[in-house]
Structures are given as C-alpha cells and as structure tokens.
Amino acid sequence: MNYIVLDLEWNQSNTGNEPEVKEIPFEIIDIGAVKLNGQRVMIDTYNQLIKPTVYKQMHMITGNLIQLHMKDLETGDPFIKAMDTFLSWCGEDYIFCTWGPLDLYELQRNMHYYEMEPLSHKPIKFLDVQKLFSIAYEDKKSRRSLEYAIDYLKIEKDVPFHRAYSDAHYTAEILSFIEESVLENYSIDTYILPKTKKDEVYVMFHDYMKYISREFPDKLQAMEDKEVISTKCYLCRRNIRKKIRWFSPNGKHYYSISFCPVHGYMKSKIRIRRSGNDKVYVVKTSKFISKEDCRKILQKKDKTKDSDLV
DNA sequence: GCTTTACGAAGATATAGGGC
DNA sequence: GCCCTATATCTTCGTAAAGC
Numbered sequence: 331m332n333y334i335v336l337d338l339e340w341n342q343s344n345t346g347n348e349p350e351v352k353e354i355p356f357e358i359i360d361i362g363a364v365k366l367n368g369q370r371v372m373i374d375t376y377n378q379l380i381k382p383t384v385y386k387q388m389h390m391i392t393g394n395l396i397q398l399h400m401k402d403l404e405t406g407d408p409f410i411k412a413m414d415t416f417l418s419w420c421g422e423d424y425i426f427c428t429w430g431p432l433d434l435y436e437l438q439r440n441m442h443y444y445e446m447e448p449l450s451h452k453p454i455k456f457l458d459v460q461k462l463f464s465i466a467y468e469d470k471k472s473r474r475s476l477e478y479a480i481d482y483l484k485i486e487k488d489v490p491f492h493r494a495y496s497d498a499h500y501t502a503e504i505l506s507f508i509e510e511s512v513l514e515n516y517s518i519d520t521y522i523l524p525k526t527k528k529d530e531v532y533v534m535f536h537d538y539m540k541y542i543s544r545e546f547p548d549k550l551q552a553m554e555d556k557e558v559i560s561t562k563c564y565l566c567r568r569n570i571r572k573k574i575r576w577f578s579p580n581g582k583h584y585y586s587i588s589f590c591p592v593h594g595y596m597k598s599k600i601r602i603r604r605s606g607n608d609k610v611y612v613v614k615t616s617k618f619i620s621k622e623d624c625r626k627i628l629q630k631k632d633k634t635k636d637s638d639l640v
Numbered sequence: 641g642c643t644t645t646a647c648g649a650a651g652a653t654a655t656a657g658g659g660c
Numbered sequence: 661g662c663c664c665t666a667t668a669t670c671t672t673c674g675t676a677a678a679g680c
Binding site for chain 1: 661662663664665666
C-alpha cells in the first residue's frame with residue numbers, strides 16, 4: 331500500500347467585498363502531494379494550481395500567508411480536471427496522510443460543491459501526521475505547527491512553508507521519521523457518516539476502542555439502539571455483565587461500566603454529536619480501567635438524577 | 641414562612657492553538 | 661477573517677442551610 335501525503339491551500343470570501351458561498355466556505359486553489367511506497371520511500375509527486383470560480387479576490391490574511399496571487403492562478407486547471415488527474419495519479423491501493431484533520435474534509439466539501447462522485451460513501455481512514463508526531467515525540471494531545479515539527483526533527487528547511495507541494499513534502503519527511511508502530515493510530519474522517527449499520531466504524535487501538543454509529547433523528551432514538559448501548563468486551567467480543575448501567579451526568583455524555591472475567595473493568599463512554607442536517611450520531615469509546623477508577627465513576631453516578639439513567 | 645447566602649452543577653461563552 | 665476542536669472560565673439556576 332502506498333501513502334499519499336496530501337496538502338491543500340485554500341482561499342475564502344474576502345469579507346465585506348464578496349459574499350460567502352455557504353456550501354464552500356473554503357475554495358481549494360493549490361494541491362500538492364507526495365507518493366510514498368510501503369517502505370515510505372518517495373516514488374512520485376503531484377503539484378497543481380487551481381483556477382478559482384467562487385472567490386475571485388484573495389483574502390488578505392490568506393494572501394500574506396501562502397504567497398499566492400490571483401494572477402498566479404489564471405493558468406491553473408479547473409478543480410474538476412485537477413481532481414480527475416490527481417485521483418488517477420493516486421492509483422488504487424493507498425491511504426491519505428495529511429498535517430491535521432482538515433484537508434481531507436475540505437477536499438470532499440469542494441468535490442461535493444462541484445457535484446463530483448464522492449471519494450467514498452462512508453467514513454475514510456487516514457493518517458493525521460500532526461497527531462502521529464504528538465504521539466511519537468510529545469504528549470499525544472498537543473498539536474504543533476508543521477514548522478515546529480520540522481525544527482524538532484532537524485529537517486532542513488530548504489523551501490518556504492505554506493505552499494501545497496512544499497508542505498506535503500515536509501509532511502512526508504516527518505512521516506518517514508515516525509516509528510512504524512505509531513502508524514497504527516490512524517484517524518477517521520467523518521465528512522460522510524456511516525449510512526447503514528454495515529458502514530458503522532469500529533477502530534481498535536492498543537489501549538482503547540472507538541465506535542462511530544450511523545445517524546439517528548435524535549438522542550433518544552440513538553440511546554435505544556442495540557449496537558449503540560451494547561458493551562461487549564472488545565478484546566474477547568463476549569457479552570459481559572454491566573456493573574453500572576448507562577447514566578448521564580450532563581445529558582451530553584453517557585457512561586457505563588461492565589466487567590469481563592478475563593480483562594477486568596471496562597468503561598464505555600458515549601458522546602452524542604450533531605451532524606450537519608440536525609441529526610445526531612454517536613461516538614463510543616471503551617477502555618479498561620482500575621477498580622479505583624471504577625469507584626470514582628460510581629460516585630459520579632450516585633450524584634446523578636434517576637431521570638438520566640437509561 | 642420568608643429572605644439571604646453559599647455552593648455545586650450545567651450551560652454558555654471565551655480562549656487557545658492548529659489549519660488556510 | 662473563518663473553521664475545527666479542546667479546554668477554561670463565567671453565568672445562571674436550583675437547592676439547602678442559616679437567620680430572623
């Protein structure tokens with residue numbers, strides 16, 4: 331499998347002078363990518379400017395940042411043409427890698443605006459190199475700028491930042507530094523949410539698991555779904571007994587604890603999230619915890635009103 | 641029984657730090 | 661300037677205790 335390390339530059343409405351188009355708040359104007367083989371060695375590159383059709387003025391802040399002017403874009407390809415070329419360049423067997431979680435989301439939003447066939451009909455697995463950098467070298471939670479990571483790894487800064495191709499190239503260099511085992515911490519893009527039960531997402535990490543449900547009309551219906559409220563042991567996949575039934579200390583998050591005779595106390599947490607069209611979906615995470623942590627959650631539950639028990 | 645005060649929880653708002 | 665996410669802080673509200 332190849333790695334497609336992708337970076338985009340985009341422009342936005344020049345507030346006050348140009349109305350914002352709601353369906354495309356950010357218009358992609360520069361696509362850069364580097365293809366790495368399975369050993370993370372560079373085997374090809376892609377670099378293309380896009381001729382904009384939505385925002386004809388460069389936003390001041392953006393213009394200063396990315397060092398691109400409207401006249402540079404006049405010779406660019408139309409978005410649809412550039413994407414067709416780019417996607418066939420990507421090939422068949424690959425995973426997208428980006429710095430931060432936004433690029434893949436904006437790419438799909440732009441494709442949708444131009445009524446292109448979607449990249450996928452379900453959530454997309456990708457590598458967020460910004461997150462991987464934090465896991466490999468920092469505290470797993472912080473998010474650093476690309477330049478910080480380049481300085482940290484003492485990689486030579488031979489081209490300016492904030493152009494799609496150069497940032498993709500820098501990101502690829504960082505990716506090739508990161509130890510193989512860290513790459514298991516992949517991310518899920520939810521521009522497209524699971525549409526059916528079959529498309530729902532189950533992700534196993536070494537110390538926790540994550541589940542992303544399909545959409546439901548509201549919170550109550552989500553919390554009635556068997557799969558949503560199921561608390562099977564994610565290691566041995568057996569049904570296990572609930573020690574603490576689902577409860578919500580605040581109406582947004584739900585907690586439960588089950589006990590697996592082999593793996594111990596498993597805490598599950600449900601977050602209810604809003605999707606675009608006023609529906610909701612569920613992100614459930616499960617992990618094994620100590621008896622002491624179990625006691626703390628029990629205390630939290632005792633403070634919760636009965637009406638919030640499920 | 642009414643008013644004041646204190647406190648904690650929940651919700652709303654602000655901030656920070658990343659992206660362009 | 662706007663988007664996204666996570667976290668911190670402020671505000672509001674309900675309840676309980678204290679004072680009269």
